[in-house]
Amino acid sequence: MGHQAFQAAVTVGQDSRPDGLFFSGTAPSWSNRTLRELVKRHGAGRRRVGWIDIHTGLGPSGHGEKIFAGRDDAADLARARAWYGADVVSFYDGGSASAAVQGSEVLCAYEECPGAEITNMGLEYGTVPFEAVLHALRGAHWLEMHPDASAALRAQVDRAIRDAFYTDTEVWKGMILGQARVAILQAVSALARA
Numbered sequence: 001m002g003h004q005a006f007q008a009a010v011t012v013g014q015d016s017r018p019d020g021l022f023f024s025g026t027a028p029s030w031s032n033r034t035l036r037e038l039v040k041r042h043g044a045g046r047r048r049v050g051w052i053d054i055h056t057g058l059g060p061s062g063h064g065e066k067i068f069a070g071r072d073d074a075a076d077l078a079r080a081r082a083w084y085g086a087d088v089v090s091f092y093d094g095g096s097a098s099a100a101v102q103g104s105e106v107l108c109a110y111e112e113c114p115g116a117e118i119t120n121m122g123l124e125y126g127t128v129p130f131e132a133v134l135h136a137l138r139g140a141h142w143l144e145m146h147p148d149a150s151a152a153l154r155a156q157v158d159r160a161i162r163d164a165f166y167t168d169t170e171v172w173k174g175m176i177l178g179q180a181r182v183a184i185l186q187a188v189s190a191l192a193r194a
Helices: 001-011 031-042 074-082 107-113 130-145 151-163 170-191
Strands: 048-061 062-070 117-126
Touching: 001 117, 048 107, 048 130, 048 151, 048 170, 062 074, 062 170, 074 117, 074 151, 107 117, 117 170, 130 151
Parallel strands: 048 117
Antiparallel strands: 062 117
């Protein structure tokens, strides 16, 4: 069925196997509840809310793919492109390195800030090829299921997971910082135009 179907099957998450990779849980986690409380506290009464969700692990190393992270709504996508540029892609139409995820935390803004115009955008910074990221995730999950693993194997898996999501070079860090700064300034400018 192809690479995108495989990626979606692996990364979208599941709620039926507690011991499986990307188990979503049976109830909201502490971090989910805390994030929602912060969004509600700081977003209450706002007419407009801008949210940039930063991730790493998918795409070419150092490139920040701008991914529309709102509801599947043409007007919301158009507004995100007006804020951040025509290169904002959407996973709803298959145009993104990310699979169409469900339960994304950024969507809580719609619930916690009712009546506000929400403009969500994700920045997904590439690190290593997808296969290496997947291998590291599988290794970390295996390690969780095998607490008796040797210290040497544990260190190897920990290093692989770190390398999958963080490239420890000045060039990569500079690329991340520069692109994030531009996106933040674009959001502040768009919000100021209200």
